[in-house]
Amino acid sequence: MLKGIFISLEGVDGSGKTSLKKELLCRLDAFHPLGLREPGGTPISEKIRNLLLDTANEDMQARTEAFLYAAARCQLVETVIRPALQEGKMIIADRYIDSTLAYQGYGRGLPLDFLQQLNQLSTGGLKPDLTLLLDVDPAEGARRRAKDTPDRLEKAGLLFQERVRQGYLQIAREEPQRIRILDAHKPLGTVVGDALREIQQLLTKKGWNQPGS
Numbered sequence: 270m271l272k273g274i275f276i277s278l279e280g281v282d283g284s285g286k287t288s289l290k291k292e293l294l295c296r297l298d299a300f301h302p303l304g305l306r307e308p309g310g311t312p313i314s315e316k317i318r319n320l321l322l323d324t325a326n327e328d329m330q331a332r333t334e335a336f337l338y339a340a341a342r343c344q345l346v347e348t349v350i351r352p353a354l355q356e357g358k359m360i361i362a363d364r365y366i367d368s369t370l371a372y373q374g375y376g377r378g379l380p381l382d383f384l385q386q387l388n389q390l391s392t393g394g395l396k397p398d399l400t401l402l403l404d405v406d407p408a409e410g411a412r413r414r415a416k417d418t419p420d421r422l423e424k425a426g427l428l429f430q431e432r433v434r435q436g437y438l439q440i441a442r443e444e445p446q447r448i449r450i451l452d453a454h455k456p457l458g459t460v461v462g463d464a465l466r467e468i469q470q471l472l473t474k475k476g477w478n479q480p481g482s
């Protein structure tokens with residue numbers, strides 16, 4: 270039985286997940302939350318991240334990509350996420366299994382049942398207690414990261430990101446209990462408030478009203 274709380278943040282590139290994660294880590298400081306990112310979060314997973322995002326790897330096949338994301342996730346789940354949840358910690362992860370369905374499934378066009386099996390194999394079926402989906406128009410996402418050098422996935426273009434966005438919305442419709450959609454066109458402060466309200470409901474449900482309880 271895992272005692273901790275697992276929250277994941279999802280959305281297209283430029284949806285503001287990383288800024289939201291930073292704010293949540295600050296605002297929930299009393300719970301000593303552990304912030305993670307995917308792919309990444311362990312030395313091996315960070316090396317796999319470099320392979321995945323390197324623009325030199327233009328010929329990477331969609332299934333190779335899916336297996337690499339799964340490998341990075343497997344290492345993170347086994348060495349960080351599961352042990353932390355067993356110790357009763359709170360985890361806030363920037364991306365998790367829904368990214369694979371949205372990007373490699375709806376974005377790249379790989380079969381969803383293959384990706385669901387892959388997610389199951391790489392995580393042992395571990396799902397977040399709550400997933401906050403930051404929904405934003407990909408064109409707005411692109412404007413927000415206009416100053417950054419695009420990585421391999423970001424170079425896939427706006428039509429790709431639009432498929433990913435629609436994929437996320439479909440995934441959220443299928444799991445409304447776990448996945449809550451936040452309107453990420455709103456200013457960050459409003460999105461943070463919306464996210465904290467969802468998290469508070471989860472904390473109440475889990476009897477976590479006091480830090481450490």
Ligand code: TMP
Binds near residue numbers: 307372373
């Ligand atoms: P990040 O920029 O949000 O850190 O994520 C890196 C990129 O990897 C981002 O474009 C989304 C993509 N990605 C997938 O395509 N599949 C996955 O399973 C994950 C975790 C990320």
